[in-house]
Amino acid sequence: MEEEIFACQQCGYCCQGETTVSLTDDDLQRMVDYIGLPEKEVKEKYLRITGNVIQMKIVDRHCIFFDKGCTVHPGKPWRCSQWPLHPSILQDRSNFEAISSSCPGIKTDMGYEKFCAILSALISTKEDK
Numbered sequence: 795m796e797e798e799i800f801a802c803q804q805c806g807y808c809c810q811g812e813t814t815v816s817l818t819d820d821d822l823q824r825m826v827d828y829i830g831l832p833e834k835e836v837k838e839k840y841l842r843i844t845g846n847v848i849q850m851k852i853v854d855r856h857c858i859f860f861d862k863g864c865t866v867h868p869g870k871p872w873r874c875s876q877w878p879l880h881p882s883i884l885q886d887r888s889n890f891e892a893i894s895s896s897c898p899g900i901k902t903d904m905g906y907e908k909f910c911a912i913l914s915a916l917i918s919t920k921e922d923k
């Protein structure tokens with residue numbers, strides 16, 4: 795169903811910038827488990843810690859885990875997992891327009907109403923799991 799409304803173009807726009815999303819405690823644990831190194835080493839090699847805020851390091855203006863796509867897909871933070879099919883799209887057309895203008899993987903041809911019908915069904919399916 796997802797492929798009806800989204801196909802990632804691996805452009806990397808969502809993984810670039812001066813900062814990344816912040817990791818929750820669960821995100822950190824999932825990432826440590828996925829990478830398979832001690833937490834201390836994961837923090838030193840890959841993370842940027844400022845007070846209580848844990849983010850991923852930036853290398854060449856991209857998240858350290860970006861290399862023609864996300865290299866830690868199963869271990870990535872939940873905020874990364876929500877992108878670009880974010881539930882806020884359902885609440886407001888302007889969110890759809892903002893997100894689709896930042897992400898070339900969003901399929902806009904079908905129009906906002908049809909897109910929302912599919913996204914809504916997709917989110918319900920995920921919630922049922």
Ligand code: SF4
Binds near residue numbers: 803896899
């Ligand atoms: S911006 Fe969209 S198309 Fe580009 S890498 Fe991110 S999810 Fe994929």
Ligand code: SF4
Binds near residue numbers: 815
């Ligand atoms: S963890 Fe993966 S999806 Fe999230 S910003 Fe880094 S490369 Fe992108």
